[in-house]
Amino acid sequence: MTDALTFLKTRRSRPAKIMTSPVPGKEALEALLVMAARTPDHGKLEPWRFVVLEQAALRRLGVLARSMAEAAGTDVVDATKASHQFETGVLAVVVVESPKECLKFPEIEQTYSAGAVCLSLLNAALASGWGANWLSGWASHQPKFCMQGLQLETHERVAGIIHIGTGPALMPDRPRPDVPALTQWKKS
Numbered sequence: 001m002t003d004a005l006t007f008l009k010t011r012r013s014r015p016a017k018i019m020t021s022p023v024p025g026k027e028a029l030e031a032l033l034v035m036a037a038r039t040p041d042h043g044k045l046e047p048w049r050f051v052v053l054e055q056a057a058l059r060r061l062g063v064l065a066r067s068m069a070e071a072a073g074t075d076v077v078d079a080t081k082a083s084h085q086f087e088t089g090v091l092a093v094v095v096v097e098s099p100k101e102c103l104k105f106p107e108i109e110q111t112y113s114a115g116a117v118c119l120s121l122l123n124a125a126l127a128s129g130w131g132a133n134w135l136s137g138w139a140s141h142q143p144k145f146c147m148q149g150l151q152l153e154t155h156e157r158v159a160g161i162i163h164i165g166t167g168p169a170l171m172p173d174r175p176r177p178d179v180p181a182l183t184q185w186k187k188s
Ligand SMILES: Cc1cc2nc3c(=O)[nH]c(=O)nc-3n(C[C@H](O)[C@H](O)[C@H](O)COP(=O)(O)O)c2cc1C
Pocket: 011, 012, 013, 014, 133, 134, 135, 136, 137, 138, 159, 160
């Protein structure tokens, strides 16, 4: 079996909450981003971009997420849950869905492409031996957090926040889907 197939058959995330330093340096991270961008993209629209969050930026976002969550109230969100990963994370990449105007293809395909970039970045990091985890969280879906904290434009959204660091080499696997039960074969 090739290394690629072994990876695809066994890959699993590492929980961001137990990831630590070291993290990839600038050159190593740039290489991961190049791999992530090698992703299907109907119309070559490049409807996504990256925002790299180093530790100080994560802490700044932790303060913002906590204050927004506290203002929203406990019936809406748990402030500690909303801010924890920003308060403790070591490095993260925000994959920003940045849709382009295009009449030729349905806009949802740009969303799918942004999701595909998230998985590619996750896999590139895991295959390179880093711990990695795709998270979102309450704050990432709040327009105020996106604009004030991440300087996104009004038409942009967070597709995913990929936390990258040093994680446990081995993790128990989670239960995996029963693929035959999810698959229909049309023979005619
Ligand atoms: C779009 C998206 C958002 C997610 N957001 C969170 C999150 O905020 N918190 C969380 O605990 N898991 C979240 N997850 C799930 C984690 O990524 C989880 O680690 C993952 O399902 C593990 O799968 P894997 O081992 O196959 O990589 C999210 C997954 C996706 C696809």
